[in-house]
Amino acid sequence: MIETPPATLRLRVDTGALGHNWRALDRLSGSASAGAAIKSNCYGLGIEKCLPVLRDAGCKAFYVAHWSEVAGAANHVPAEQIAVLHGPITDTEARYALETGAVPVINTLEQARRWNEAGGGRCHLMIDSGINRLGISLHEVGDPAIAALEVDVIMSHLACADEDSAMNARQLARFRKVLPLITHRAESLANSAGIALGSDYHFDLTRPGLALYGGVPRSELAGTIRQVAFPEVSVIQRRSIEAGETVGYSATWTAKQRTEIAVASLGYADGFLRAWHDGEPHLLRGETRLPIIGKISMDMIVLDCSAMPDLREGDWLSVPYWLPNAAQRSGLSQYELLTILGRRFDG
Ligand SMILES: *Cc1c(COP(=O)(O)O)cnc(C)c1O
Numbered sequence: 001m002i003e004t005p006p007a008t009l010r011l012r013v014d015t016g017a018l019g020h021n022w023r024a025l026d027r028l029s030g031s032a033s034a035g036a037a038i039k040s041n042c043y044g045l046g047i048e049k050c051l052p053v054l055r056d057a058g059c060k061a062f063y064v065a066h067w068s069e070v071a072g073a074a075n076h077v078p079a080e081q082i083a084v085l086h087g088p089i090t091d092t093e094a095r096y097a098l099e100t101g102a103v104p105v106i107n108t109l110e111q112a113r114r115w116n117e118a119g120g121g122r123c124h125l126m127i128d129s130g131i132n133r134l135g136i137s138l139h140e141v142g143d144p145a146i147a148a149l150e151v152d153v154i155m156s157h158l159a160c161a162d163e164d165s166a167m168n169a170r171q172l173a174r175f176r177k178v179l180p181l182i183t184h185r186a187e188s189l190a191n192s193a194g195i196a197l198g199s200d201y202h203f204d205l206t207r208p209g210l211a212l213y214g215g216v217p218r219s220e221l222a223g224t225i226r227q228v229a230f231p232e233v234s235v236i237q238r239r240s241i242e243a244g245e246t247v248g249y250s251a252t253w254t255a256k257q258r259t260e261i262a263v264a265s266l267g268y269a270d271g272f273l274r275a276w277h278d279g280e281p282h283l284l285r286g287e288t289r290l291p292i293i294g295k296i297s298m299d300m301i302v303l304d305c306s307a308m309p310d311l312r313e314g315d316w317l318s319v320p321y322w323l324p325n326a327a328q329r330s331g332l333s334q335y336e337l338l339t340i341l342g343r344r345f346d347g
Helices: 013-026 039-044 046-057 067-074 089-101 111-117 166-181 323-330 334-340
Strands: 007-011 062-064 082-084 102-107 122-127 150-154 186-188 230-240 257-266 282-287 286-291 301-304 314-317
Touching: 013 046, 039 046, 039 334, 062 067, 067 082, 067 089, 067 122, 082 334, 089 111, 089 150, 102 111, 122 166, 150 166, 323 334
Parallel strands: 062 082, 082 102, 102 122, 122 150, 150 186
Antiparallel strands: 007 230, 230 257, 230 314, 257 301, 282 286, 282 314, 286 301
């Protein structure tokens, strides 16, 4: 077999920082223990790289969205520790849960009945306390299908935990009201931002996602969370241009003098957006800033590398990627930024 050469974009995952972030969030969860949302390939950073780190740090509760994510996660952690947030919406999925041991999160009365009929057993139960996305409604908690469940973790999800919204206290109150009405072993409400809302929100188990991977959803977490994802790209050409020459589509940039330029393998198809920067857009080599000039192409950007005479084809540059800043500049959420990082980044 002919081996494909390595990609010219790579995503370095600082596993030390990832482990640090989980331990910090576990500590901030007080008497509760932290789980980990690992859906969407660990928010785009790669389950193969991230999951063993979270497991070795001490995490014992993992959340995926889809049943298709179970097998990959079960290569690293016991299936009993994997909860599937979307729940069993077909009999096939319910059977798959029973066969693999992965734990369904029951979100509707129909799912509860399906799970009971399939043979049931340990499951988690999502209560909708106001986000109106997934979970049984408050008026459904008395249904016999719910009473028949063997609920391990009863959970709910906050809609506005990253804001100082009255919604948080309202959801907390609704969640509390339901707890005595359903037999369960453990309780869980907070995502990353919810952990920073204080001990009232911690219950037995927290479910951070974003902050594990370097996102900072609330300023309280700013001093604690470390950057985990470091995108790096190759230089694919270097050239000199004369004063008066232009660079890129629409010829938006004109050289004022003879300029050394480098082309880097990074474009909007890789998730790198024009809106990324407010100040001077740049990539980094060590501490040196290389300004981005002209427009961003599909797979390329051009840099002024006059300050770096030794830069060569094949050298690696790093992309500034502190998520709170990138979000502010791009107008995208930190979640979107993490998960849109192009699939062309070598894992
Ligand atoms: C994704 C998700 C989380 C993690 O949320 P973050 O905001 O990324 O910390 C927790 N709970 C549920 C139900 C989720 O869907």
